[in-house]
Amino acid sequence: MRVYLAGPEVFLxxxxxxxxxxxxxxRAHKLQGVPPIDGSQPAPSPTREGALAISxxxxxxxxxxxxxxxxxxxxxxxxxxxxxxxxxxxxxxLGRTVLGYSNVDDGLLExxxxxxxxxxxxxxxxxxxxxxxxxxxxxxxxxxxxxxLTSKSEVIRQTTDDAARFIDLTAFxxxxxxxxxxxxxxxxxxxxxxx
Amino acid sequence: MRVYLAGPEVFLxxxxxxxxxxxxxxRAHKLQGVPPIDGSQPAPSPTREGALAISxxxxxxxxxxxxxxxxxxxxxxxxxxxxxxxxxxxxxxLGRTVLGYSNVDDGLLExxxxxxxxxxxxxxxxxxxxxxxxxxxxxxxxxxxxxxLTSKSEVIRQTTDDAARFIDLTAFxxxxxxxxxxxxxxxxxxxxxxx
Numbered sequence: 385m386r387v388y389l390a391g392p393e394v395f396l397x398x399x400x401x402x403x404x405x406x407x408x409x410x411r412a413h414k415l416q417g418v419p420p421i422d423g424s425q426p427a428p429s430p431t432r433e434g435a436l437a438i439s440x441x442x443x444x445x446x447x448x449x450x451x452x453x454x455x456x457x458x459x460x461x462x463x464x465x466x467x468x469x470x471x472x473x474x475x476x477x478l479g480r481t482v483l484g485y486s487n488v489d490d491g492l493l494e495x496x497x498x499x500x501x502x503x504x505x506x507x508x509x510x511x512x513x514x515x516x517x518x519x520x521x522x523x524x525x526x527x528x529x530x531x532x533l534t535s536k537s538e539v540i541r542q543t544t545d546d547a548a549r550f551i552d553l554t555a556f557x558x559x560x561x562x563x564x565x566x567x568x569x570x571x572x573x574x575x576x577x578x579x
Numbered sequence: 580m581r582v583y584l585a586g587p588e589v590f591l592x593x594x595x596x597x598x599x600x601x602x603x604x605x606r607a608h609k610l611q612g613v614p615p616i617d618g619s620q621p622a623p624s625p626t627r628e629g630a631l632a633i634s635x636x637x638x639x640x641x642x643x644x645x646x647x648x649x650x651x652x653x654x655x656x657x658x659x660x661x662x663x664x665x666x667x668x669x670x671x672x673l674g675r676t677v678l679g680y681s682n683v684d685d686g687l688l689e690x691x692x693x694x695x696x697x698x699x700x701x702x703x704x705x706x707x708x709x710x711x712x713x714x715x716x717x718x719x720x721x722x723x724x725x726x727x728l729t730s731k732s733e734v735i736r737q738t739t740d741d742a743a744r745f746i747d748l749t750a751f752x753x754x755x756x757x758x759x760x761x762x763x764x765x766x767x768x769x770x771x772x773x774x
Contacts, residue, residue, distance in 0.1 A: 396710055430715060432717060432724075432728065435721035435724065436729070438721055439724075439726070442722065460656055460694070460695050461657065465658075466659055466719060466722075466723055467664075467722040467723065469662075469664040470665065470726070472665055473666055473668030474671060475668075476638070476665075476668075476669060477641075477670070477673050500655050507592070508625075510592075513744075514591070516590040517590075520623075520625060520627055522627060522630055524661060526634050526662065527661075534631070534635070
């Protein structure tokens with residue numbers, strides 16, 4: 385089983401080391417981790433052509449994977465990295481299993497109220513523009529969390545030290561165990577389609 | 580041609596009116612706008628089951644659409660709404676055309692540097708955690724912008740008044756014109772697959 389390793393850790397200065405460790409954890413559970421970057425690619429040119437080459441490479445890698453484990457840790461705001469959210473949608477549309485974890489345990493509502501001056505209104509929680517803050521008891525937007533729930537799993541959330549937020553792999557490892565369990569029970573059966 | 584209308588305007592207090600106006604603009608260009616909500620659904624229960632019902636409904640709506648026009652305006656941080664990013668990935672994986680617009684013209688780099696205390700380092704722009712800030716001259720993360728470029732289009736960006744950021748439909752209307760042009764030239768030919 386090939387597992388696409390989606391997450392904003394590609395932006396870390398030690399991205400390759402963190403991704404290698406993710407691959408190692410997968411291997412310990414008889415899963416093949418597929419990182420978006422592995423050091424074999426040339427440094428991208430800082431142009432839209434460079435960006436497009438990475439985008440196309442990641443899409444091809446995803447098409448060749450049976451499931452995705454997404455790092456849904458809030459990134460530069462109350463919600464997760466949008467590139468990773470895109471990849472969850474991509475894999476979901478292909479009918480592949482979508483698993484996810486976050487190194488912040490607070491729910492979306494709590495985080496958004498805190499970071500975006502949310503307030504209680506007669507119709508629910510809203511931000512200063514009057515826009516609703518989702519209140520479904522989930523960790524993030526209902527489309528991304530919904531993909532994990534539809535995959536018969538749960539987003540694994542636990543809070544780490546701030547400094548370790550994008551490095552700590554404890555929740556990731558729990559997610560890999562969950563993937564191995566879903567493979568063992570036949571819930572994940574390769575590149576089949578879930579509707 | 581059926582156009583899925585993705586964007587965070589679903590969170591506006593006047594969401595239905597804004598979405599109706601989007602549908603009207605589509606109709607003026609002989610396109611059928613498909614909003615995620617249209618007032619016919621019951622109010623969702625504030626539970627994960629309520630969230631999951633919306634998630635499943637949106638996924639089914641997307642499967643029945645030929646293209647998506649995504650509102651990529653930065654939402655509660657330097658990047659776009661993650662639910663909309665998920666939907667762009669979903670449509671991209673199905674091979675449908677992905678178009679997008681933003682009511683903020685600044686690029687991702689400028690916005691992230693401003694909002695997240697970015698600084699120039701020897702390896703490029705980084706945030707306070709040392710994580711790279713993408714510098715490809717794009718409006719947002721390379722996966723979301725890449726999907727639009729691969730669809731042979733451009734993200735249409737223009738800055739509106741702050742108060743009109745999630746209401747102004749000028750850039751959306753330009754995006755609909757672009758969709759109509761791509762249909763006329765045969766670039767969009769219905770639910771075919773782009774790789």
